[in-house]
Amino acid sequence: MIVHPRLLQLSGSVKGPMAACAALGLAVSAAYVGQALLLTAALAALAEGRHGDTVPLLAWALAVIAVRAALLWARACVTAWAGALVKARLRDRLVERLGRLGPAYLTGTRTGRLQTTLVDGVEGLEAYFSRYLPQLAVTCCVPVALVGWLFTVHAGAAAVLAAAVAGVLVIPRFWDATLLRRGRSRWTAFADLAADYLEATQGMATLRAFGAVRRLGDRLAERAHLLYVTTMRQLRVSLVEKGVSTFLIQAGTAGAVLAAARPGDAWGVFAILLVTVECFRPVRELSEHWHAGYLGITAVDGLRDLLSARPPVRDTGTGTRVGAAPEIVFDDVAFTYPGARRPAVHGVSFTVGRGQTVALIGPSGAGKSTLAALLQRHVDPDRGAVRIDGVDLRELSLDALRAGIAVVAQDTYLFHGSVADNLRLARSEASDEDLAAAARAAGAHGFVSALPQGYDTVLGERGATLSGGQRQRLAVARALLADAPVLLLDEATSHVDVQGEEALAGLRRGRTCLLIAHRLSSVRDADRIVVLEEGTVAENGADYYRRLRAADEVSA
Numbered sequence: 001m002i003v004h005p006r007l008l009q010l011s012g013s014v015k016g017p018m019a020a021c022a023a024l025g026l027a028v029s030a031a032y033v034g035q036a037l038l039l040t041a042a043l044a045a046l047a048e049g050r051h052g053d054t055v056p057l058l059a060w061a062l063a064v065i066a067v068r069a070a071l072l073w074a075r076a077c078v079t080a081w082a083g084a085l086v087k088a089r090l091r092d093r094l095v096e097r098l099g100r101l102g103p104a105y106l107t108g109t110r111t112g113r114l115q116t117t118l119v120d121g122v123e124g125l126e127a128y129f130s131r132y133l134p135q136l137a138v139t140c141c142v143p144v145a146l147v148g149w150l151f152t153v154h155a156g157a158a159a160v161l162a163a164a165v166a167g168v169l170v171i172p173r174f175w176d177a178t179l180l181r182r183g184r185s186r187w188t189a190f191a192d193l194a195a196d197y198l199e200a201t202q203g204m205a206t207l208r209a210f211g212a213v214r215r216l217g218d219r220l221a222e223r224a225h226l227l228y229v230t231t232m233r234q235l236r237v238s239l240v241e242k243g244v245s246t247f248l249i250q251a252g253t254a255g256a257v258l259a260a261a262r263p264g265d266a267w268g269v270f271a272i273l274l275v276t277v278e279c280f281r282p283v284r285e286l287s288e289h290w291h292a293g294y295l296g297i298t299a300v301d302g303l304r305d306l307l308s309a310r311p312p313v314r315d316t317g318t319g320t321r322v323g324a325a326p327e328i329v330f331d332d333v334a335f336t337y338p339g340a341r342r343p344a345v346h347g348v349s350f351t352v353g354r355g356q357t358v359a360l361i362g363p364s365g366a367g368k369s370t371l372a373a374l375l376q377r378h379v380d381p382d383r384g385a386v387r388i389d390g391v392d393l394r395e396l397s398l399d400a401l402r403a404g405i406a407v408v409a410q411d412t413y414l415f416h417g418s419v420a421d422n423l424r425l426a427r428s429e430a431s432d433e434d435l436a437a438a439a440r441a442a443g444a445h446g447f448v449s450a451l452p453q454g455y456d457t458v459l460g461e462r463g464a465t466l467s468g469g470q471r472q473r474l475a476v477a478r479a480l481l482a483d484a485p486v487l488l489l490d491e492a493t494s495h496v497d498v499q500g501e502e503a504l505a506g507l508r509r510g511r512t513c514l515l516i517a518h519r520l521s522s523v524r525d526a527d528r529i530v531v532l533e534e535g536t537v538a539e540n541g542a543d544y545y546r547r548l549r550a551a552d553e554v555s556a
């Protein structure tokens with residue numbers, strides 16, 4: 001039984017529905033007790049031959065049973081509502097958090113583990129919030145009230161009952177720390193297995209190509225065995241705890257009845273027996289809900305890590321827009337990744353003039369992607385500044401900055417959804433005509449129209465049903481729809497044919513563009529080329545490409 005402070009904090013947004021669940025739980029308990037007392041009185045009247053009293057008492061008992069059924073139904077509905085609300089609000093918070101943490105956080109995290117936290121962890125927490133916590137409130141009230149009442153009837157039976165209830169609630173707590181530790185081990189094994197399965201499905205083509213499917217199968221089997229072992233270790237503690245609780249409940253019931261037993265007062269003892277049963281009912285239900293909500297509680301570490309992770313950049317800027325085709329300046333920029341020994345970039349200074357295209361080239365690891373990340377403020381420089389039209393990026397709000405930059409990357413991410421949905425990511429209110437116009441300009445309209453349902457055709461995950469070139473044209477169409485004044489082309493020419501290059505040239509027109517490329521052929525249209533080497537600018541000039549071409553021709 002754990003009331004986790006962090007989880008209680010998370011429950012803040014659903015306090016109302018949880019209170020309603022608790023109130024209905026109390027009403028259900030009151031109905032059970034009322035039914036028990038009425039039935040005892042009816043049976044006593046029947047045994048004593050007071051038939052005139054029996055019928056109304058039974059009628060009242062039936063009425064209470066009907067009310068209890070209605071209350072149970074209402075409680076089930078409110079519990080389902082509270083559970084759905086908890087999950088929706090928690091997932092909203094987590095997704096919003098992930099958005100703020102950005103790619104810098106995701107690169108340091110295993111996607112499968114994160115997904116397990118977001119899906120299974122949140123799913124498991126539903127039972128904790130909507131069933132366990134309301135039941136905890138019921139358990140704090142009902143046994144106390146019934147034991148208090150019993151003290152007024154039979155102090156000895158009440159003392160035995162109080163001791164048994166206290167035992168059921170307190171003794172299993174000695175195992176909580178062990179249970180939580182084993183639960184966490186089980187959760188880790190579960191999350192690792194889920195992460196391995198995700199990687200295996202995503203990387204199946206590579207695994208097959210290297211004949212490594214069997215080896216991976218062995219590893220998955222090992223992981224599955226570890227999950228089994230950790231589950232059994234947790235279950236053993238759970239079963240001991242449950243056994244102790246069950247024993248104390250049975251012993252407490254028998255003890256209270258024995259303490260109250262008096263010759264000639266069979267119905268009084270029967271009433272005490274029923275009250276004792278009702279006294280333990282919330283405790284038993286609490287134990288069941290505890291086990292149902294346990295998965296979520298063991299996931300709390302992952303949730304806490306996610307919710308307490310510090311975003312790499314602060315959104316405190318107040319600037320609201322990026323002007324048309326602005327000037328971009330990298331001014332003595334340096335950045336070192338957390339934990340890295342060497343700076344990824346240092347002393348980088350260059351300017352992208354208004355409406356110009358500057359190409360960043362350099363060998364692998366030279367720092368090109370890092371500069372792209374700095375421009376998008378996925379991270380902030382440790383030294384120096386990136387400025388747009390003289391304004392430090394940190395002075396712009398993140399929304400304004402992101403609206404001001406459109407990105408076309410080498411690996412275009414398309415979501416499972418229609419072509420239109422994917423295009424509208426850039427501008428949700430775009431009309432069908434806007435989509436078609438952008439697709440035409442990007443050279444995508446032809447192949448999209450030829451798809452079975454045109455713009456309503458559902459694309460496979462990551463756009464798996466399209467070729468690389470087609471995906472890239474959709475990315476260009478998306479950037480056109482976004483209509484941002486700054487363009488970041490990250491290896492965007494890798495899948496492009498002549499028509500695609502024309503579309504990209506059209507996209508660059510009237511915009512300031514930073515173009516990242518490995519191949520020299522990709523940068524021939526740039527106004528200037530900046531060559532990066534080992535994190536710093538090695539060459540910066542308008543005639544660099546010409547000189548290189550000339551050198552090529554001489555050597556040929």
Ligand SMILES: Nc1ncnc2c1ncn2[C@@H]1O[C@H](COP(=O)(O)OP(=O)(O)OP(=O)(O)O)[C@@H](O)[C@H]1O
Nearest residue numbers: 107337340344362363364365366367368369370371
């Ligand atoms: N998340 C990270 N954590 C630590 N170091 C990183 C991280 N990302 C990149 N680096 C390091 O920073 C340096 C610059 O990497 P960057 O990705 O910017 O190079 P790049 O020029 O874009 O390379 P490529 O052309 O291969 O994509 C490299 O030494 C790289 O190892």
